[in-house]
Amino acid sequence: MRPISATGQAQPADDPEDPDDPGNPGGSADPGGSGDAEPTLPVAAVARRLGIAPATLRTWDRRYGVGPSGHTTGRHRRYAPADIARLELMQRALLRGASPAEAAEYALRATGNGEPSVVVDAPVHTGNGGFGPELESAISATVAEVESAGPVPRPEFDQLGHGSARAGGRVLRLPGGSPRARGLGRAALAMDALGVQRLIADSIAELGVVAVWDEMIRPVLGAVAARWAQTGECVEVEHLVHECTLAAMIGATPLVAAPRNPRLVLLACVPGEGHSLPLYPLRAALALRSLATQLLGAALPSSALAAAVRRTAPAAVGLWSQLPRTADPGVFDRVPRTRQHVRLFAIGPGWAGVELPNTVERAEGLGAAVDLMEAAAVVGR
Numbered sequence: 001m002r003p004i005s006a007t008g009q010a011q012p013a014d015d016p017e018d019p020d021d022p023g024n025p026g027g028s029a030d031p032g033g034s035g036d037a038e039p040t041l042p043v044a045a046v047a048r049r050l051g052i053a054p055a056t057l058r059t060w061d062r063r064y065g066v067g068p069s070g071h072t073t074g075r076h077r078r079y080a081p082a083d084i085a086r087l088e089l090m091q092r093a094l095l096r097g098a099s100p101a102e103a104a105e106y107a108l109r110a111t112g113n114g115e116p117s118v119v120v121d122a123p124v125h126t127g128n129g130g131f132g133p134e135l136e137s138a139i140s141a142t143v144a145e146v147e148s149a150g151p152v153p154r155p156e157f158d159q160l161g162h163g164s165a166r167a168g169g170r171v172l173r174l175p176g177g178s179p180r181a182r183g184l185g186r187a188a189l190a191m192d193a194l195g196v197q198r199l200i201a202d203s204i205a206e207l208g209v210v211a212v213w214d215e216m217i218r219p220v221l222g223a224v225a226a227r228w229a230q231t232g233e234c235v236e237v238e239h240l241v242h243e244c245t246l247a248a249m250i251g252a253t254p255l256v257a258a259p260r261n262p263r264l265v266l267l268a269c270v271p272g273e274g275h276s277l278p279l280y281p282l283r284a285a286l287a288l289r290s291l292a293t294q295l296l297g298a299a300l301p302s303s304a305l306a307a308a309v310r311r312t313a314p315a316a317v318g319l320w321s322q323l324p325r326t327a328d329p330g331v332f333d334r335v336p337r338t339r340q341h342v343r344l345f346a347i348g349p350g351w352a353g354v355e356l357p358n359t360v361e362r363a364e365g366l367g368a369a370v371d372l373m374e375a376a377a378v379v380g381r
Contacts (some may be wrong), residue, residue: 040078042070049084051192051323057087058354061185066090066106086111088268095183106119172223181219188220188237195243200248209252209288210366217245242277249280252288259292261377263315263340268305270331270350275322278348278366282318285370291377302334316343316376318369321350327347343376345369 003193026116056327063069066086068079077089086107171186180203181203187195203212227234265286267279276298286293296308309317317335327350335344346356347363356362363369 025067040080041084042078045202046079046084046087050087051190052091058102060087060090060104064101064108065066066107074158082111084242087129092198095187095192095199098183104380148307149308168291172220174219174223177219177223178215181216181231184216184220185223185243188224188241190233191236191240193240194257196240196244197248199253200244204248204252209249209281209284210370213278213366217241217281217303218278245277246280249284253280253284254287256287256290256292261292261315262293263313263377264292265368265373266294266296266308266312266314267320268300268308268318269298269322270319270326270328271301272299273321273323273326273348273350274298276320278322279320282347282369286373289374291369291374301333305331306334306336309338314342315340315341316345316373318345318347318363318373320348321346322348323350324349324354327351327354329354329356330361345372345376 036235041049043054043057047057050057057067068083076161089110090100090103090107093106094100098106110315130216172189174181174185177185180199184196184199187199200212200217207215221238224234224238224241265285269276269279276295279295279297283293283295294308294312294314296304305317305319319331327346327348329346332344332346335342344360345363346354346360347366351362361372363372
């Protein structure tokens with residue numbers, strides 16, 4: 001089976017255009033070996049570095065002009081550090097949801113249409129199958145220079161044209177999905193864990209945890225679930241997105257040493273409910289507002305919930321239900337009364353259409369849950 005690239009294209013086993021020995025990807029643009037030429041890499045080596053097909057590189061060159069800056073007709077393509085840096089910028093743009101044309105335009109504009117700016121007088125191959133540190137340093141320096149330069153603004157792909165949702169190969173159906181969601185879907189289907197992690201982390205930094213959940217992760221997980229329901233496939237994709245999201249949300253949750261609320265907020269899933277992932281962005285959002293929160297995870301038994309409420313005397317309790325079959329309103333009746341009033345919240349889509357006790361408030365979405373619980377823990381204390 002051929003691997004799938006981050007752009008969704010199947011990767012051929014080899015590169016028929018490039019005869020270079022795959023075990024010796026490093027080379028020099030100077031056939032005389034004078035030692036003062038810029039080091040270069042062949043198509044196959046660059047494709048392996050980026051995790052895409054060699055054919056994709058040639059297509060990008062023909063269609064968008066992001067090939068090697070020193071290439072001449074009739075000779076094999078060889079990529080200098082500035083060329084590879086440009087391709088890395090294009091790939092990052094693709095993962096953020098830009099179309100190939102938009103990503104290429106950004107990369108070319110950001111690198112001054114491909115004029116090399118870093119020259120390395122050193123071998124590029126380490127002799128053990130890797131690239132030399134000089135080449136790695138040159139590529140990293142070029143990318144860092146582009147991303148930090150004032151005159152070249154970093155693109156906001158949310159504001160670009162929506163582009164094509166199909167970049168070749170398999171895609172997730174995301175009707176109305178944001179460019180970031182499409183980028184996440186591409187990376188997830190390619191099983192590109194680094195791309196998924198980077199995209200989620202960058203988006204959290206720019207948009208916040210609740211927006212990332214609502215606009216990116218939830219739509220992609222829904223699309224993966226729909227694919228599984230239709231074909232029985234993509235279980236591994238769901239697990240990848242789940243684990244990357246969990247790690248990102250935990251990483252985005254600060255320790256609250258001096259909370260604004262003297263009584264904490266308690267979060268848990270109702271008995272029988274195994275979908276606890278949405279509670280992690282909720283906890284992160286509350287922590288970012290300096291609210292002390294305890295999360296007790298999936299399928300918390302009623303007896304354990306009652307014991308936790310007695311021991312912690314929370315200001316608010318939020319119980320998550322993802323599926324209607326787990327949305328039993330009787331679970332709220334089993335929350336013990338304490339000396340101080342506890343506000344109860346039903347959160348999650350499982351509660352939709354369920355008649356709740358008068359003592360329970362319904363939170364429509366994570367954003368509303370954050371606001372309501374903040375008011376319960378701080379304003380209403």
